[in-house]
Amino acid sequence: MKNLGTASIAALRQYVRAAESAGADTSALFTKAGLDPAILDSNEDRINGEQFQSFILLLCELTNNPILGLETGDFVQPGSYSVLGYITMSCATLGEAVARIAPFEKLVGDMGTTGLAMAQGSIKLTWHCNYDDPIVRPQVVDNVFASWVTYARWLADDTAASPTRVRLKRQSPGAELEQAYRQRWNCPVQFGADEDSITLKQELMNTRLRQPDPMLRKTLEAHALTQLASLDTDTDLTSRVKHSIQQQLLHGITRQDMVAEDLGITSRTLQRKLSQEGVSYQKLLDEVRQKMAEDYLLNSDLTIPDIALRLGYSETTSFHRKFKAVEGKTPGEFRAYSA
The missing domain is CATH 3.90.1520.10 (H-NOX domain)
Known part of the structure; x- marks a missing residue:
């Protein structure tokens, strides 16, 4: 079943x-x-x-x-x-x-x-x-x-x-x-x-909502991420890694060792377990970054260099290249098309 x-x-x-x-x-x-x-x-x-x-x-x-x-x-x-x-x-x-x-x-x-x-x-x-x-x-x-x-x-x-x-x-x-x-x-x-x-x-x-509160939203999302992590099990490693990556990216951090530490395992163990599931840390990082990038572009007024920085890119050009490879448009074109 x-x-x-x-x-x-x-x-x-x-x-x-x-x-x-x-x-x-x-x-x-x-x-x-x-x-x-x-x-x-x-x-x-x-x-x-x-x-x-x-x-x-x-x-x-x-x-x-x-x-x-x-x-x-x-x-x-x-x-x-x-x-x-x-x-x-x-x-x-x-x-x-x-x-x-x-x-x-x-x-x-x-x-x-x-x-x-x-x-x-x-x-x-x-x-x-x-x-x-x-x-x-x-x-x-x-x-x-x-x-x-x-x-x-x-x-x-x-x-x-x-x-x-x-x-x-x-x-x-x-x-x-x-x-x-x-x-x-x-x-x-x-x-x-x-x-x-x-x-x-x-x-x-x-459409504007009735009770916008950006600071409260940020606090609630941090709490939600903690709850998500507690729901996940060892059989749902990919989901746990994605949630941890998302939490780290809120601070512009992309390091695999910090995600491994958050999950209570070594970086080498994390790499081995992900390999057994047929995925890599970089692939999961790219997927989470893409989703967060689309969210920022659609729902915030952040500049594209600021978004790149928040997502842990050292250069805006790297962000442009990655985003276009997935979406077929540059971040600027994506935002303009969606406006």
Whole structure:
């Protein structure tokens, strides 16, 4: 069976709130899923993914609601995203908040991973669900997308903010229920698609949020990185190294020995273990640098030489060369194209 990782209590709590609002008695579901209801009072504990998937399946069977996931999105709160929720609250723009999803979504749980791609005038968020139960999977995807839209509208203080298009792998729940998706998202929704994705107008990313606080965001991100490191295990070395690199790069440091020390191993051991996983330290460094570079270019006013310095490049020309090799554009062209 596929390892489904863990999920935060905050993610479980959202489903429970939705169920109780609909008048469902969830007490028996906790017992069947092997969960103690008292866990809802904890903000730090996590449950394993198999238990979370089992709880959602039991809830689907109890409610017999084919659009359960869509409706649970109405019950999202900042706390539903753990620390990530408070990080996004402190961002200056919606684009800044969106850029924080992928690096920190593991704090919410291992339900899936987010990909972000830019096309002319639009941004596409793709979500890859890790849950494999055929009943649970579509409900989890619906929940994630419905929660994103509801939460983004709240962050931006704009109830009219909507995607331009949503594509779902799930099959149509029927013509009558399809209308519930279009009413909530106010955009075309395609069922039976080859991906699960939301497309947004790029100009929407410039929307100012209600409580920007750059200093608080920095503090929360440092705390989030510490939490991420504590979640990782020895079987997830690549992820641990990437998180450590990201933390070091916040100080412009790229040294492998310092990352190894942070992980409690020698530099030689780190090199050997990465080699066994078919990657190198330099490759991981390049990947993290590229993501952070794109974030800085899209969501900050830092000059390109300043960004290069922050990412540990000794010369701006080296940054230009590396960035263009990956993106096909110089940092300046990338920023101008995305403006």
